[in-house]
Amino acid sequence: MNEAAIWRFLKSQGMTDAGAAGLMGNLFAESGLNPKNLQNTYEKSLGYTDETYTAAVDSGRYTNFVHDKAGYGLAQWTYWSRKQALYAFCKAIGASIGDLDAQLKFLMKELSESFPGVLLVLRSVTSVHEASNVVLLQFERPASKDTEATQTKRAGYGQTYFNQFAVVSAEKGDGATMKYTSANPPMKCFMRQSSWYKSTGKVPVRGVLWHSTGANNTTLRRYVQPDDNAADRAKMLELIGVNKNKNDWNREGQWVKGEWVPLRAGVHAFIGKLASGDVAAVQAGDWDKKAWGCASGPKGSCNNGWIQFEICEDNLNDPAYFEKVYREAVELTAYLCKLYNLDPQGTVTFSGVKVPVILCHQDSYQLGLGSNHGDVLHWLPKYGKSMQTVRDDVSALLAGANNNKEEDDDMDVVRFKELWGEMRKELQDNDSSKYSEEARAWATSTGLIAGNGEVIDGEPNYMWADILTREQFVTVLYRFAKKMGMV
Numbered sequence: 001m002n003e004a005a006i007w008r009f010l011k012s013q014g015m016t017d018a019g020a021a022g023l024m025g026n027l028f029a030e031s032g033l034n035p036k037n038l039q040n041t042y043e044k045s046l047g048y049t050d051e052t053y054t055a056a057v058d059s060g061r062y063t064n065f066v067h068d069k070a071g072y073g074l075a076q077w078t079y080w081s082r083k084q085a086l087y088a089f090c091k092a093i094g095a096s097i098g099d100l101d102a103q104l105k106f107l108m109k110e111l112s113e114s115f116p117g118v119l120l121v122l123r124s125v126t127s128v129h130e131a132s133n134v135v136l137l138q139f140e141r142p143a144s145k146d147t148e149a150t151q152t153k154r155a156g157y158g159q160t161y162f163n164q165f166a167v168v169s170a171e172k173g174d175g176a177t178m179k180y181t182s183a184n185p186p187m188k189c190f191m192r193q194s195s196w197y198k199s200t201g202k203v204p205v206r207g208v209l210w211h212s213t214g215a216n217n218t219t220l221r222r223y224v225q226p227d228d229n230a231a232d233r234a235k236m237l238e239l240i241g242v243n244k245n246k247n248d249w250n251r252e253g254q255w256v257k258g259e260w261v262p263l264r265a266g267v268h269a270f271i272g273k274l275a276s277g278d279v280a281a282v283q284a285g286d287w288d289k290k291a292w293g294c295a296s297g298p299k300g301s302c303n304n305g306w307i308q309f310e311i312c313e314d315n316l317n318d319p320a321y322f323e324k325v326y327r328e329a330v331e332l333t334a335y336l337c338k339l340y341n342l343d344p345q346g347t348v349t350f351s352g353v354k355v356p357v358i359l360c361h362q363d364s365y366q367l368g369l370g371s372n373h374g375d376v377l378h379w380l381p382k383y384g385k386s387m388q389t390v391r392d393d394v395s396a397l398l399a400g401a402n403n404n405k406e407e408d409d410d411m412d413v414v415r416f417k418e419l420w421g422e423m424r425k426e427l428q429d430n431d432s433s434k435y436s437e438e439a440r441a442w443a444t445s446t447g448l449i450a451g452n453g454e455v456i457d458g459e460p461n462y463m464w465a466d467i468l469t470r471e472q473f474v475t476v477l478y479r480f481a482k483k484m485g486m487v
């Protein structure tokens with residue numbers, strides 16, 4: 001069935017269960033998951049059915065595919081440039097315009113090249129409704145998109161697929177595993193030379209507060225440097241890189257134009273690029289140390305108990321960098337929630353205010369518990385994220401980790417079929433043994449064995465090592481009988 005094949009394909013492209021389901025619900029609404037689907041209103045006006053239209057386009061008899069304005073295929077591609085690209089894509093790989101596999105690959109090409117923001121959501125989202133709306137409003141953009149009813153209906157289709165395919169794997173516990181655990185904590189580079197480190201004491205841990213730096217510099221070395229006398233200084237500098245400007249945060253201040261400017265800032269961790277370019281979190285001080293992060297507002301300060309970290313910003317326009325630092329920040333937050341037994345969806349009453357366990361600098365300002373800064377809400381919404389998606393993603397990560405503890409068998413039918421398919425793919429080349437050389441030459445020259453239409457190293461692909469089905473077996477027999485004049 002197309003459903004299972006589509007699900008497997010979307011999952012193999014890194015989509016979450018909710019993301020795959022939300023996309024499938026929309027494809028179902030567009031085409032009933034039929035890759036040959038021609039928009040119904042055009043069947044009459046063009047005088048074609050799904051099948052005859054597909055065949056006519058493939059054979060070249062029908063030449064107005066690109067410009068006829070008829071929706072076609074899984075996603076009901078309609079606009080001429082998208083139909084043209086679909087046509088070119090299928091032609092280039094020698095596939096029918098109505099081929100499921102080709103259309104899925106084209107769909108991924110469109111998503112990654114023209115709709116990277118949508119793809120990013122589908123790879124990280126935990127809500128089917130959210131996934132469905134992103135696809136509906138940003139990718140499909142049908143005429144009736146503005147009605148709530150359309151959104152609800154499509155999310156409902158998506159939920160059906162989620163229930164059908166995702167629940168099985170969640171119960172099996174092949175959900176997420178946490179990157180950071182007590183056995184594998186984030187790397188440490190304590191900054192004991194900073195005024196922050198020297199001045200502040202312990203506070204009870206109440207939650208986690210996100211910052212981003214507000215400057216276009218993705219490198220950790222800009223902010224994090226080891227102590228002058230740290231035992232692992234050389235190793236740390238190799239990992240993090242060297243700050244030649246000496247303006248990192250591991251200092252009490254710096255001379256600027258002959259004037260001493262004290263540095264009164266300090267947070268527990270930073271997320272950004274190591275010297276290698278990999279994104280990582282680095283811990284800069286004990287988690288239960290009072291932060292000098294969000295400053296204070298009229299009602300007090302979240303510095304008293306919220307673990308705080310800075311995410312190094314880029315120019316805020318790179319979805320790939322955003323995806324990496326967002327994931328890393330979610331991982332770090334989940335790790336801290338587990339470490340301090342914090343409820344990611346919870347609130348605590350502090351200074352007479354109800355404060356979310358997980359929040360950002362701007363949230364603290366809104367609550368009267370921080371200074372007037374916009375981070376991180378000038379950045380997250382650009383990619384469909386919010387502090388609520390953070391809480392949901394942290395919850396999902398913690399839930400997945402718990403499931404994994406109870407059940408580590410992540411093999412199921414879907415996975416087995418994937419592996420089976422991979423194995424067949426490996427066998428489907430021209431590898432063969434010497435002993436069969438004469439027989440192979442005879443079988444191909446007489447036409448008893450035909451290839452699969454592909455060419456490998458200049459020869460037709462005969463898939464010598466692959467499994468022979470009963471269907472292929474009778475076909476070979478039949479060709480032989482024909483040669484012998486028996487049929």
Ligand SMILES: [Zn+2]
Nearest residue numbers: 211361373375
């Ligand atoms: Zn901030």
